[in-house]
Amino acid sequence: MTMGVDGRSVIVTGAGSGIGRAAALAFAAQGDRVLVADLDAEGAAATVEEIERSGGTAVAVTGDLSEQAVVDRVTATAVERFGGVDVLVNNAGIMDSMSAAADVADAEWDRVIRVNLTAPFLLTRAVLPHMLAAGRGAIVNTASEAALRGSAAGAAYTASKHGVVGLTKSLAVMYRKNGVRANAVCPGGTATAIAVEADPAAHGPAALGPHFVNLGRVSQPDEQATAILFLASEAAGNINGAILPVDDGWSAV
Numbered sequence: 001m002t003m004g005v006d007g008r009s010v011i012v013t014g015a016g017s018g019i020g021r022a023a024a025l026a027f028a029a030q031g032d033r034v035l036v037a038d039l040d041a042e043g044a045a046a047t048v049e050e051i052e053r054s055g056g057t058a059v060a061v062t063g064d065l066s067e068q069a070v071v072d073r074v075t076a077t078a079v080e081r082f083g084g085v086d087v088l089v090n091n092a093g094i095m096d097s098m099s100a101a102a103d104v105a106d107a108e109w110d111r112v113i114r115v116n117l118t119a120p121f122l123l124t125r126a127v128l129p130h131m132l133a134a135g136r137g138a139i140v141n142t143a144s145e146a147a148l149r150g151s152a153a154g155a156a157y158t159a160s161k162h163g164v165v166g167l168t169k170s171l172a173v174m175y176r177k178n179g180v181r182a183n184a185v186c187p188g189g190t191a192t193a194i195a196v197e198a199d200p201a202a203h204g205p206a207a208l209g210p211h212f213v214n215l216g217r218v219s220q221p222d223e224q225a226t227a228i229l230f231l232a233s234e235a236a237g238n239i240n241g242a243i244l245p246v247d248d249g250w251s252a253v
């Protein structure tokens, strides 16, 4: 399977950790040049270092992707350093406190929607002119099992990830005539650093009780990265608007 054209310009957000780092390493290993975007400067630098140690090309841009200025810096750096943007992986995200709607504070709602949904929109809007000018592009969004059901997280996270699916489908339809594809992966439980933003005894999966039944095996970040790489590749040329669960069958239950 051809996984991609050598030397593409790839932006991966949240690439300082977990699924994003695994995806950044995988793109770099096949010869793509990777812009590592993350809030966490140390994590981003470590990813770049690992890529460069293996002979790959990467650059880090640090900042909060929910801020337009950071989004603009990411886009400008990719264009200046790599000559455009061929692939955008909107992967950075945060968990919520697993709270039901009545218990969600304004601040939690605003932050989770801003980071998980608005930030991918902002970056997509920023890179699209470059993809459209080139007549090609692939966008892969990291949604979640919580984009498919109401019982995998709290109200804010669930709403944000359903929004990511909506954004993905809109992009797929609106830009299919322009050579730009958009797809999403929906990871089930994955072994990363992502943390529930509250006391797990008071909230967390346990509080969701019988609604939270993860029947799947917890995946490794590499397994999510493989799916992201495939959706971004030429081998997936006719796959557009697909919402792909990578969850050992959890969504099939």
Ligand SMILES: NC(=O)c1ccc[n+]([C@@H]2O[C@H](COP(=O)([O-])OP(=O)(O)OC[C@H]3O[C@@H](n4cnc5c(N)ncnc54)[C@H](O)[C@@H]3O)[C@@H](O)[C@H]2O)c1
Pocket: 013, 014, 015, 016, 017, 018, 019, 020, 037, 038, 039, 040, 043, 063, 064, 065, 066, 091, 092, 093, 094, 095, 115, 119, 142, 143, 144, 145, 146, 186, 187, 188, 189, 190, 191, 192, 193, 194, 195
């Ligand atoms: N781990 C899971 O079980 C799981 C399941 C379903 C979906 N996901 C999704 O996968 C994606 C990646 O998460 P992960 O599991 O690798 O977690 P992670 O915490 O290991 O990585 C997330 C990265 O995103 C970065 N980030 C967070 N907010 C940011 C912001 N505002 N600006 C820039 N960077 C920011 C963090 O610094 C971190 O490096 C997220 O969108 C998450 O919602 C994870």
